[in-house]
Amino acid sequence: MSTEYSEVALKEKLHRLTNHPDSIQSLSSWIIQNSKYRESIIRVWSKDARKESNAARIVNLLYLANDVVQNCRKVCPELKDHFFPVLESVIKHSARNPPPEIERVLPKLVKVWREREVFSQSQLRRLDDALLQGKSSAAYPTPVSSVPDLSKNNPQKELLHEEVAKNCQEILISLQRLQAPPSTEREVRIQLATFPESISCPEMLQTIRDSSQAKEVLKHNEAALPLITDYCKRLGEEMLERRNLQQLLDNLMNNVRSCVEYHEKMLRDVKKKEDRLKSDLVEVEKAFNSLPDLNAEASFISRSLPALENLFDMGILEKIAEIEHEISRTQKNKATEYHLGLLKAKLAKYRQQLLEPSGKGGGKGEGFDVMKSGDARVAMVGFPSVGKSTLLSSMTNTHSEAAGYEFTTLTCIPGVINYEGANIQLLDLPGIIEGASQGKGRGRQVIAVAKTADLILMMLDAGKSDQQRALLEAELEAVGIRLNKRPPHIYVKQKKVGGVKFTHTVPLTHCNEKLIMTVLHEYKIFNADVVFREDCTVDEFIDVIQGNRVYLTCLYVYNKIDQISIEEVDRLARLPHHVVISCEMNLNMDYLLEKIWEYLALVRVYTKKPGNAPDLGAEDGIILRQGATVEHCCHALHRTLAAQFRYAIVWGTSTKFSPQRVGIQHLLHHEDVIQIVKK
Numbered sequence: 001m002s003t004e005y006s007e008v009a010l011k012e013k014l015h016r017l018t019n020h021p022d023s024i025q026s027l028s029s030w031i032i033q034n035s036k037y038r039e040s041i042i043r044v045w046s047k048d049a050r051k052e053s054n055a056a057r058i059v060n061l062l063y064l065a066n067d068v069v070q071n072c073r074k075v076c077p078e079l080k081d082h083f084f085p086v087l088e089s090v091i092k093h094s095a096r097n098p099p100p101e102i103e104r105v106l107p108k109l110v111k112v113w114r115e116r117e118v119f120s121q122s123q124l125r126r127l128d129d130a131l132l133q134g135k136s137s138a139a140y141p142t143p144v145s146s147v148p149d150l151s152k153n154n155p156q157k158e159l160l161h162e163e164v165a166k167n168c169q170e171i172l173i174s175l176q177r178l179q180a181p182p183s184t185e186r187e188v189r190i191q192l193a194t195f196p197e198s199i200s201c202p203e204m205l206q207t208i209r210d211s212s213q214a215k216e217v218l219k220h221n222e223a224a225l226p227l228i229t230d231y232c233k234r235l236g237e238e239m240l241e242r243r244n245l246q247q248l249l250d251n252l253m254n255n256v257r258s259c260v261e262y263h264e265k266m267l268r269d270v271k272k273k274e275d276r277l278k279s280d281l282v283e284v285e286k287a288f289n290s291l292p293d294l295n296a297e298a299s300f301i302s303r304s305l306p307a308l309e310n311l312f313d314m315g316i317l318e319k320i321a322e323i324e325h326e327i328s329r330t331q332k333n334k335a336t337e338y339h340l341g342l343l344k345a346k347l348a349k350y351r352q353q354l355l356e357p358s359g360k361g362g363g364k365g366e367g368f369d370v371m372k373s374g375d376a377r378v379a380m381v382g383f384p385s386v387g388k389s390t391l392l393s394s395m396t397n398t399h400s401e402a403a404g405y406e407f408t409t410l411t412c413i414p415g416v417i418n419y420e421g422a423n424i425q426l427l428d429l430p431g432i433i434e435g436a437s438q439g440k441g442r443g444r445q446v447i448a449v450a451k452t453a454d455l456i457l458m459m460l461d462a463g464k465s466d467q468q469r470a471l472l473e474a475e476l477e478a479v480g481i482r483l484n485k486r487p488p489h490i491y492v493k494q495k496k497v498g499g500v501k502f503t504h505t506v507p508l509t510h511c512n513e514k515l516i517m518t519v520l521h522e523y524k525i526f527n528a529d530v531v532f533r534e535d536c537t538v539d540e541f542i543d544v545i546q547g548n549r550v551y552l553t554c555l556y557v558y559n560k561i562d563q564i565s566i567e568e569v570d571r572l573a574r575l576p577h578h579v580v581i582s583c584e585m586n587l588n589m590d591y592l593l594e595k596i597w598e599y600l601a602l603v604r605v606y607t608k609k610p611g612n613a614p615d616l617g618a619e620d621g622i623i624l625r626q627g628a629t630v631e632h633c634c635h636a637l638h639r640t641l642a643a644q645f646r647y648a649i650v651w652g653t654s655t656k657f658s659p660q661r662v663g664i665q666h667l668l669h670h671e672d673v674i675q676i677v678k679k
């Protein structure tokens with residue numbers, strides 16, 4: 001196969017091509033070798049393929065092309081792209097009324113090209129279309145899509161555009177069908193011309209003189225009949241297609257006309273609007289120009305307006321900020337301690353003012369006035385999105401919306417935990433932000449609810465910095481909540497006369513008489529007895545004078561430990577008052593419950609009737625607070641019982657002996673059994 005390339009040589013080879021793989025492969029490699037003549041090669045191949053009427057030979061030519069496009073990648077990859085358009089058109093051509101051999105081969109080839117990624121996706125789509133189009137246009141004439149009923153009053157733009165596009169598509173298909181119509185088939189016409197005149201001219205029949213002449217004419221007629229029948233049939237089909245094309249063109253014209261009308265109408269509308277706007281603008285300008293010149297008529301307008309702070313007394317926040325700033329920049333030493341004490345007292349006073357309900361805005365806030373119920377109340381306080389609602393939903397039967405964005409919860413949502421026979425109310429609150437103590441967000445309402453709780457669960461995100469805890473603590477501190485502290489042992493009794501009497505029962509290292517006096521004067525207290533029973537700081541003293549501090553136990557609950565390292569979990573878990581959990585992975589939740597119970601320090605006391613054994617079931621007994629006495633127990637049982645009380649007999653750890661007779665002030669312990677004897 002080392003012949004020099006020439007069109008004649010190629011034609012020769014194509015003529016000798018068989019369906020044997022060797023024949024196809026050797027010609028294919030010869031074509032690839034001569035790929036520099038690709039234009040000529042493709043022209044010859046396509047001409048051959050188009051004019052070929054033998055299905056088996058068309059298949060051979062297609063197989064040859066297949067071999068070329070698959071194997072030309074290394075030597076001349078462009079060859080495949082040059083082959084593509086002719087391949088597409090031959091496929092389109094062959095797919096019309098294909099004999100069974102070609103019908104089998106075409107989809108197979110396209111499938112192989114798709115699997116081996118011979119052609120790009122878009123090229124493959126075009127080949128798919130070519131296959132489909134061939135099929136759809138197999139039946140003359142091309143089906144005409146119906147003309148949509150587009151009434152002129154309500155033309156729909158999208159529908160019109162779609163129709164026009166569809167029309168164009170159909171016209172293209174029809175034109176393709178008419179590309180090589182039977183009426184232009186030269187060979188057939190030449191062949192028809194070679195038939196004797198007698199076959200097309202009935203008058204010639206009259207010239208027949210004998211049977212031999214008649215037989216001659218009949219012979220010619222019989223020879224011409226199949227060709228003429230077939231040609232007439234095809235011409236008829238072509239005529240139908242042409243009529244169809246005419247119909248399609250009419251539809252297109254109508255649709256395009258509707259489109260134009262629609263756009264003209266739109267243009268008229270827009271122009272009308274523009275005119276209206278222009279006239280409005282003129283009116284506005286006229287009105288504007290006729291406005292009086294206020295600068296000229298009222299000279300007072302040019303005077304500067306009063307400052308906002310002079311209009312409203314918004315001083316408290318500013319004063320607080322000012323004092324905080326001053327405290328922070330004052331050095332702590334002997335010389336400044338009185339000044340600092342004074343500043344701290346002032347700060348406490350202003351903060352108090354800020355928290356006092358002020359007319360309209362002082363209400364509790366809608367959604368926050370949840371009834372206190374059960375034996376104890378636990379409030380969850382924390383920054384947004386730390387998992388408070390998730391915890392409520394997992395620990396109680398109440399569902400609280402939880403989501404990955406901040407401020408999902410906007411009101412107070414109560415749930416109940418049943419543990420050790422006690423009903424513990426758990427409150428889910430909105431997340432608070434820095435500045436909550438000054439009313440930012442829903443801070444004030446949240447803090448107001450938190451103050452009513454017996455235990456605070458400070459929810460923190462284990463994945464965030466330790467600073468979050470300090471920030472939250474500062475917010476709660478600022479509103480008078482003291483966490484995990486007990487009230488200072490300071491006695492202050494205001495009097496009417498007699499001046500200030502200051503004593504202390506322990507040596508004081510943080511305060512002295514002068515400092516105490518300064519603070520008292522700031523509060524305008526000039527007559528009082530003050531006794532320090534422990535070595536307290538001036539802040540603690542101010543707390544006592546303010547008298548409205550709330551001392552609450554607090555558990556720092558670090559959630560989302562599934563997101564941090566085990567070392568970090570270990571570090572957090574070891575710190576005092578800390579519990580680490582993961583609500584989502586349900587980690588350590590039982591321990592949290594135990595801790596809540598421990599921190600609430602509830603006392604469960606079983607009652608016993610004389611002569612009967614006590615009921616010690618899970619639901620029996622009464623729940624009291626830590627430090628509850630027999631009197632509290634009486635009140636819990638019946639409101640008249642304390643008045644009728646004579647004595648009680650107690651079994652348990654609160655007494656020296658078991659049982660022991662005790663008075664009404666006796667302190668009860670957890671799991672004591674009590675029998676009350678009435679008068």
Ligand SMILES: Nc1nc2c(ncn2[C@@H]2O[C@H](COP(=O)(O)OP(=O)(O)OP(=O)(O)O)[C@@H](O)[C@H]2O)c(=O)[nH]1
Binds near residue numbers: 383388431582
């Ligand atoms: N990885 C992890 N994600 C959690 C855990 N607990 C809660 N979350 C996710 O944290 C997101 C916030 O949870 P919420 O329960 O809505 O938080 P919230 O504190 O109630 O938030 P606010 O109502 O906006 O104050 C949600 O997408 C939870 O799925 C946990 O243990 N681990």
Ligand SMILES: [Mg+2]
Binds near residue numbers: 401
């Ligand atoms: Mg929430």
